[in-house]
Amino acid sequence: MPLSKQQIDTLLTLVVNSSADAMECDGCLVNVAQFAEAELMGASLCESMKKVQTHLRNCPCCNDEYEALLAALEFVEA
Numbered sequence: 001m002p003l004s005k006q007q008i009d010t011l012l013t014l015v016v017n018s019s020a021d022a023m024e025c026d027g028c029l030v031n032v033a034q035f036a037e038a039e040l041m042g043a044s045l046c047e048s049m050k051k052v053q054t055h056l057r058n059c060p061c062c063n064d065e066y067e068a069l070l071a072a073l074e075f076v077e078a
């Protein structure tokens with residue numbers, strides 16, 4: 001059965017999105033603490049931190065972890 005145009009579009013979107021977000025959740029969570037500190041200090045982001053940032057934008061699950069961590073860090077520094 002040939003794919004419909006809509007199915008092809010859906011597949012293409014999946015492929016494009018997954019290559020734009022090359023990082024897995026595991027790789028993101030390993031670096032998320034470093035990313036949160038860099039953000040808090042207003043440090044410029046290196047390549048691996050930019051990958052974390054991209055992943056957080058695309059992954060609500062990791063973004064929740066990040067928000068919780070950020071709140072904890074702000075609490076500690078206050």
Ligand SMILES: [Zn+2]
Binds near residue numbers: 024025055059062
């Ligand atoms: Zn994730």
